[in-house]
Amino acid sequence: MEKERKGVSRRQFIKGSVAVTLGSLMSKEVFAQAKEVLAPSKKSGTRLILLGTGGGPRPNKMRNQSSWVVIADGVPYVVDCGGGASRQMVFANIPLAKLRYIFITHHHSDHNLEYGNVIYNAWVSGFKGRVDTYGPPPIEKITKLFLETNAYDINIRIPDEGRSPLVPMVHPHEISKGGLVLETDNVKVTAALVNHPPVEPAFAYRFDTSDRSIVFSGDTTPCDGLIKLAQGADLLVHEVIHKPSLAKLLARIPNADKLLEHIVGSHTTHIDVGKVAKEAGVKTLVLTHFVPADDSSLTDEMWMEGAKTHFEGKVIVGKDLMEI
Ligand SMILES: [Zn+2]
Numbered sequence: 001m002e003k004e005r006k007g008v009s010r011r012q013f014i015k016g017s018v019a020v021t022l023g024s025l026m027s028k029e030v031f032a033q034a035k036e037v038l039a040p041s042k043k044s045g046t047r048l049i050l051l052g053t054g055g056g057p058r059p060n061k062m063r064n065q066s067s068w069v070v071i072a073d074g075v076p077y078v079v080d081c082g083g084g085a086s087r088q089m090v091f092a093n094i095p096l097a098k099l100r101y102i103f104i105t106h107h108h109s110d111h112n113l114e115y116g117n118v119i120y121n122a123w124v125s126g127f128k129g130r131v132d133t134y135g136p137p138p139i140e141k142i143t144k145l146f147l148e149t150n151a152y153d154i155n156i157r158i159p160d161e162g163r164s165p166l167v168p169m170v171h172p173h174e175i176s177k178g179g180l181v182l183e184t185d186n187v188k189v190t191a192a193l194v195n196h197p198p199v200e201p202a203f204a205y206r207f208d209t210s211d212r213s214i215v216f217s218g219d220t221t222p223c224d225g226l227i228k229l230a231q232g233a234d235l236l237v238h239e240v241i242h243k244p245s246l247a248k249l250l251a252r253i254p255n256a257d258k259l260l261e262h263i264v265g266s267h268t269t270h271i272d273v274g275k276v277a278k279e280a281g282v283k284t285l286v287l288t289h290f291v292p293a294d295d296s297s298l299t300d301e302m303w304m305e306g307a308k309t310h311f312e313g314k315v316i317v318g319k320d321l322m323e324i
């Protein structure tokens with residue numbers, strides 16, 4: 001828990017399309033998505049960018065692992081750092097050197113694999129301020145061990161490139177229960193415990209800014225804690241699985257006999273996610289953390305149709321680098 005009143009200077013991020021660069025690096029399908037979502041933003045106020053919308057630890061060609069960012073008054077608040085998160089920030093024109101806050105929902109690798117790397121990549125991109133990170137235990141140990149693992153490189157770059165020492169810049173905060181996590185001039189962040197066995201604790205986060213409320217479910221089954229946290233929110237960014245497609249998914253993954261049991265017992269189906277959104281009374285439901293992440297036979301309409309079974313508000317089928 002922490003209350004900070006120190007204002008961070010307000011800056012506008014460089015906006016604009018990087019579609020040309022992306023074209024040489026991405027598959028045709030992802031490129032088409034990126035072109036659509038990277039159009040220069042005309043929005044003012046709090047921004048939400050989906051950096052990665054895939055669920056699960058296996059890298060794939062369609063969706064990056066989980067990561068999202070809220071930008072309020074020019075300050076990025078990164079939520080989860082799945083593999084590829086730093087590069088997605090670059091694609092989204094979020095200067096890594098402006099890193100300030102990271103929130104980890106839980107310690108599954110598709111949410112924290114690049115946690116240390118985001119900090120490191122910010123450092124080599126010119127960051128030299130302070131980064132505060134929040135998440136369940138053992139985030140302090142994870143931070144310490146990451147910095148130790150990379151100490152050889154870090155210690156060489158300090159004299160060789162004239163960089164400031166990284167270790168004193170990183171401040172991890174462990175949270176073990178729901179409640180207020182951070183309050184700044186711009187944003188109030190609140191956490192709630194969610195149900196994602198066997199990972200415990202696992203959190204959802206709510207961001208309230210002057211003009212928007214955004215809730216991230218993290219990974220969870222439908223649960224009261226999340227529904228309470230998300231009451232009346234403008235946006236609920238929620239994980240989702242397509243249960244009828246899981247058998248097909250599992251047939252492609254060797255040596256994962258108990259995976260089906262885990263997925264069904266700790267996530268939310270594309271039908272139930274609409275019930276959660278309805279019970280929370282949110283305005284817009286944003287689907288993310290798609291499982292399967294890379295089944296091209298699952299159309300946007302199929303995801304949407306399930307979510308709309310019980311929810312009458314707006315549903316957005318999330319895509320990497322989409323700004324909402
Ligand atoms: Zn996950």
Ligand SMILES: [Zn+2]
Pocket residue numbers: 106108196199219
């Ligand atoms: Zn998980």
